[in-house]
Amino acid sequence: MKLPAPAHVLNEALAFLLELTALALLAAWGWQTPDSLLPRLLLAVATPAAAATLWGLFAAPKARFSLPLAGVLAVKALVFGSATAALYAIAQPGWALAFGVVAVVNTALATVDRRAGRDGG
Structure with a gap:
């Protein structure tokens, strides 16, 4: 199933926003996790950098x-x-569920769309 051009552009823009949000969430988690400044700073920088x-x-x-x-x-x-x-760990279970669902749906749509484009369908 190939998405119509406007839907494709919107889904790709959403994918980029989700990627940036994921990095910000990992940084926020790293900042809120340890009690002292140095480990907080290290986790807030290293976790999103690794991702x-x-x-x-x-x-x-x-x-x-x-990769395949x-x-x-x-x-x-x-x-x-x-x-x-x-x-979820920073006490936002509802938002965590919403983010996870949107990320899964976006990734599924993007995957199907890219495969249809590659296969010529």
Whole structure:
């Protein structure tokens, strides 16, 4: 199923916003987790940096390393799942559920759309 052009653009924009939100959520979790400043700062910087590096290497449209679809989806599940867990951990279970559902639906639509475009359908 190929999405109509406007829906494709909106879904891609939403994907980018979800990726940025995931990084922000991981940083917020890192900042709120430990009691002292240095570990807080390290987690707030290192956690989203690790997620961004992982995403850039394996899940980005121009990723450094090409993985099969299952591998790309596993990286996306790890990053979005971690962000969802981070949001849940900072006492926002309702928002965590909403973020997780939107990330799954967006990723599914993008995957189906890209495969249809690649297959010419």
